[in-house]
Amino acid sequence: ENLKINISKTFDFISEEKVNGYKSEVASHLKSLYEKTGRGNDYLGWVNLPSSIDDTELADIEATAASLRSKADIVVVVGIGGSYLGARAVIDALSNSFDHLLTDRKDPVVVYAGQNIGEDYTAELLDLLKDKSFALVVISKSGTTTEPALAFRLLKDLLESKYSANETKERIVAITDAKKGALRTLANQKGYKTYVIPDDVGGRYSVLTPVGLLPIAVAGIDIRAFVKGAQDMEKTTAHEAENSAAATYAAVRNELYRNGKGTEILVNYQPKLHFVAEWWKQLYGESEGKEHKGIFPAAVDFSTDLHSMGQYIQEGVRNIFETVLSVNKANREVIIPRDEADLDGLNYLAGKRVDKVNKMAELGTLLAHVDGGVPNIQIEIPELNAYYIGQLLYFFEIACGISGYILGVNPFDQPGVEAYKSNMFALLEKPGFEEETKAIKAKL
Numbered sequence: 231e232n233l234k235i236n237i238s239k240t241f242d243f244i245s246e247e248k249v250n251g252y253k254s255e256v257a258s259h260l261k262s263l264y265e266k267t268g269r270g271n272d273y274l275g276w277v278n279l280p281s282s283i284d285d286t287e288l289a290d291i292e293a294t295a296a297s298l299r300s301k302a303d304i305v306v307v308v309g310i311g312g313s314y315l316g317a318r319a320v321i322d323a324l325s326n327s328f329d330h331l332l333t334d335r336k337d338p339v340v341v342y343a344g345q346n347i348g349e350d351y352t353a354e355l356l357d358l359l360k361d362k363s364f365a366l367v368v369i370s371k372s373g374t375t376t377e378p379a380l381a382f383r384l385l386k387d388l389l390e391s392k393y394s395a396n397e398t399k400e401r402i403v404a405i406t407d408a409k410k411g412a413l414r415t416l417a418n419q420k421g422y423k424t425y426v427i428p429d430d431v432g433g434r435y436s437v438l439t440p441v442g443l444l445p446i447a448v449a450g451i452d453i454r455a456f457v458k459g460a461q462d463m464e465k466t467t468a469h470e471a472e473n474s475a476a477a478t479y480a481a482v483r484n485e486l487y488r489n490g491k492g493t494e495i496l497v498n499y500q501p502k503l504h505f506v507a508e509w510w511k512q513l514y515g516e517s518e519g520k521e522h523k524g525i526f527p528a529a530v531d532f533s534t535d536l537h538s539m540g541q542y543i544q545e546g547v548r549n550i551f552e553t554v555l556s557v558n559k560a561n562r563e564v565i566i567p568r569d570e571a572d573l574d575g576l577n578y579l580a581g582k583r584v585d586k587v588n589k590m591a592e593l594g595t596l597l598a599h600v601d602g603g604v605p606n607i608q609i610e611i612p613e614l615n616a617y618y619i620g621q622l623l624y625f626f627e628i629a630c631g632i633s634g635y636i637l638g639v640n641p642f643d644q645p646g647v648e649a650y651k652s653n654m655f656a657l658l659e660k661p662g663f664e665e666e667t668k669a670i671k672a673k674l
């Protein structure tokens with residue numbers, strides 16, 4: 231069984247014929263992705279990643295994960311953007327919601343660093359780790375990104391203060407470029423175990439490389455099932471081409487965009503999917519938001535946000551559409567009890583599953599939002615497990631490639647993320663930025 235897409239609830243707003251009309255264009259974009267002839271073709275290594283991962287590579291990642299799991303109670307994953315969100319999306323989607331509070335655990339707790347520069351966050355993390363057995367997975371393709379470099383410097387210092395040089399080395403794994411960057415130089419000098427991020431895979435498309443796979447394996451998740459899901463989606467998409475779910479998603483969102491729907495809201499009804507939405511926001515925002523074009527990717531967690539953003543979605547500016555991640559089957563079962571007094575008036579639900587209430591909230595919301603002028607796309611996921619998360623992430627990646635080509639941008643670069651860095655370096659008076667420092671100070 232594969233995940234499915236249902237776009238029937240967009241047809242009050244755009245025509246089915248128009249969406250079908252994208253097929254020949256989509257077929258040619260898919261061909262450019264597979265044959266690596268389109269814009270950004272230096273960064274298309276991700277397209278065949280699922281089918282090209284071999285058993286030796288998976289076994290090596292599993293062995294490294296096992297070694298970290300046996301040594302550490304806490305594993306800190308250090309990285310930002312594409313070197314952070316994929317792992318977190320999968321780990322959160324597939325872990326117990328109260329994972330960090332479980333006491334009878336066999337998996338280390340995974341925490342994150344280098345994804346922000348909050349001093350309190352940093353201090354609190356260092357406090358937490360001081361008396362704990364911990365290890366580091368440091369991930370940076372360039373090896374020079376400020377946020378993770380800063381966090382890594384502090385965490386490495388702490389490790390070195392607790393352990394011998396040899397033990398410190400055993401507790402650090404670096405995932406970075408094969409040759410370039412400060413992290414590669416340091417890893418080579420110190421003899422850390424390393425994994426390579428391929429040159430032709432950009433950060434936001436790297437979840438199926440060790441960038442995602444190692445932290446996911448450390449968290450105790452079956453990376454083979456995850457990869458198998460992605461492989462099956464790779465095969466299905468190649469086979470069904472312009473009729474695939476990914477092609478349909480790319481076409482329908484572009485048609486909605488051309489009809490004034492400039493914001494897409496990714497909706498989930500499972501709080502565990504919050505970081506899948508964060509990952510998706512990066513994937514689509516960084517891939518499409520350029521040349522003054524692109525759908526703005528937003529996200530909500532329902533039913534939580536029905537009590538906040540729900541008002542805007544129902545009645546605010548009608549420039550939005552929703553894409554709902556609809557999970558068919560909950561993994562756990564909780565039956566609502568009967569109550570003698572029934573003061574809360576909930577006895578009409580007695581004997582029913584909590585998931586039944588969630589499903590009716592979902593259906594009721596979908597109908598209300600469509601009635602309110604918000605087109606809805608549904609992505610049906612049979613259940614939340616590693617296999618379907620693998621399908622889902624690859625589905626979104628390939629759809630993003632097609633969608634960016636329909637939009638007419640290079641979906642594989644991110645020139646806009648440099649502007650803040652240059653200003654930050656100028657303000658911090660980084661050597662080499664003397665001119666920029668002078669110029670920015672004149673603006674203050």
Ligand code: PA5
Pocket residue numbers: 310311312313369370371372373374375378432433434435516644
């Ligand atoms: O998608 C991207 O390229 C970015 O989000 C990067 O992944 C992010 O800036 C981290 O870069 P690096 O892995 O070089 O530290």
